Amino acid sequence: MTDTTRWGILATGKIAHSFATDLALVPGAELAAVGSRRQECAAAFARRHGAGTAHGSYEALVADPDVDVVYIATPHALHLDNARLAFAAGKHVLCEKPLTLNVADSEELVRLAGVHDRFLMEAMWTACHPVVRAVAAAVRSGRYGAPRQVHAELGFRVDAPPEDRMLNPDLGAGALLDMGIYPLTFAHLVLGPAEELRGTASLSPGGIDLDVVMTGRYAGGALATMSASMTSWSSRAAAVATDLGRIDLADFHHPEHAVFTPAAGGEPVRIEGTEPVLGQGYGNEIAEVGRCLAAGLRESPMVPHAQTLALMENMDDLRRQLGVRYAADDRAAGE
Numbered sequence: 001m002t003d004t005t006r007w008g009i010l011a012t013g014k015i016a017h018s019f020a021t022d023l024a025l026v027p028g029a030e031l032a033a034v035g036s037r038r039q040e041c042a043a044a045f046a047r048r049h050g051a052g053t054a055h056g057s058y059e060a061l062v063a064d065p066d067v068d069v070v071y072i073a074t075p076h077a078l079h080l081d082n083a084r085l086a087f088a089a090g091k092h093v094l095c096e097k098p099l100t101l102n103v104a105d106s107e108e109l110v111r112l113a114g115v116h117d118r119f120l121m122e123a124m125w126t127a128c129h130p131v132v133r134a135v136a137a138a139v140r141s142g143r144y145g146a147p148r149q150v151h152a153e154l155g156f157r158v159d160a161p162p163e164d165r166m167l168n169p170d171l172g173a174g175a176l177l178d179m180g181i182y183p184l185t186f187a188h189l190v191l192g193p194a195e196e197l198r199g200t201a202s203l204s205p206g207g208i209d210l211d212v213v214m215t216g217r218y219a220g221g222a223l224a225t226m227s228a229s230m231t232s233w234s235s236r237a238a239a240v241a242t243d244l245g246r247i248d249l250a251d252f253h254h255p256e257h258a259v260f261t262p263a264a265g266g267e268p269v270r271i272e273g274t275e276p277v278l279g280q281g282y283g284n285e286i287a288e289v290g291r292c293l294a295a296g297l298r299e300s301p302m303v304p305h306a307q308t309l310a311l312m313e314n315m316d317d318l319r320r321q322l323g324v325r326y327a328a329d330d331r332a333a334g335e
């Protein structure tokens with residue numbers, strides 16, 4: 001493999017477009033091909049983003065010899081099968097979040113990556129975001145005191161037809177897996193793995209979690225409150241309260257910087273990333289995948305398999321508490 005990473009994008013929905021837009025900004029990243037269930041969608045996507053080849057099936061995309069790594073941008077419920085397809089064709093995989101619907105399926109993907117000796121990373125771009133990384137590093141350093149409480153929330157009102165992936169349980173609909181994964185990840189990055197999580201939710205008549213609120217306990221007794229909503233416009237703010245002051249992110253989903261305000265007075269400290277944000281931030285995860293592949297790595301230290309699995313396990317635990325179950329859970333349980 002050369003220093004250029006040749007990408008194949010699998011699916012042509014909303015995030016695939018955002019990803020391709022950022023990919024164009026990343027040095028060493030080339031959009032070699034796109035694959036869609038429909039040839040005309042692949043062709044339109046390829047024209048818009050300058051992809052080398054447009055494939056009318058996912059099978060044709062993963063078989064393309066000009067593709068090194070496949071980016072999977074289908075609804076959650078399809079990630080397992082799509083990633084399996086890519087591994088079987090010998091491709092590396094960057095797969096949208098959540099990696100799968102439950103931890104058993106994620107463990108299966110990690111196993112398959114090992115069997116095929118391929119790179120696998122969940123597209124948890126928050127963990128690759130320069131500002132989030134700077135905040136997590138600053139907290140870990142103890143520079144701004146001991147973290148005692150974290151708060152993070154994310155939500156927007158979903159106006160979509162019932163068959164849309166955001167509302168269709170067969171495709172993995174629900175606020176926790178779609179949005180709650182971000183505040184959970186933020187707390188994990190700042191405080192480490194959760195020791196205990198509690199959740200409560202408002203469910204739709206069909207059993208989808210539309211609104212979810214979570215609390216977590218972490219090492220040293222640090223606590224987090226987190227929420228996600230598909231019915232309301234949350235602030236997207238996050239804060240880390242320490243014994244010396246508070247770090248605020250006005251929008252932790254797309255942060256430009258963070259600010260530490262010391263309780264003892266004095267000037268607030270601006271916390272910036274040590275490298276630029278590439279595009280909307282997807283560019284930084286694209287660069288990270290390129291860096292890992294060039295180094296011959298099979299997982300990213302920024303989004304290690306253990307972190308993905310820990311968060312998937314957290315979400316399984318929370319879903320049991322909320323009463324949210326997918327068909328994949330029955331399959332994993334052998335029912």
Ligand SMILES: NC(=O)c1ccc[n+]([C@@H]2O[C@H](COP(=O)([O-])OP(=O)(O)OC[C@H]3O[C@@H](n4cnc5c(N)ncnc54)[C@H](OP(=O)(O)O)[C@@H]3O)[C@@H](O)[C@H]2O)c1
Pocket residue numbers: 011012013014015016035036037038041042073074075076078096097098123125165171177178
């Ligand atoms: N990282 C982020 O910031 C971010 C943001 C949004 C979403 N996501 C994740 O990305 C994934 C896709 O989200 P999205 O908002 O892009 O979804 P979307 O707009 O609904 O697009 C999903 C695409 O998947 C393909 N697909 C294959 N089988 C499908 C089926 N049965 N039903 C619907 N689509 C099917 C379609 O592409 P073709 O017709 O071309 O085959 C479709 O356009 C989700 O897992 C989501 O969690 C991540």
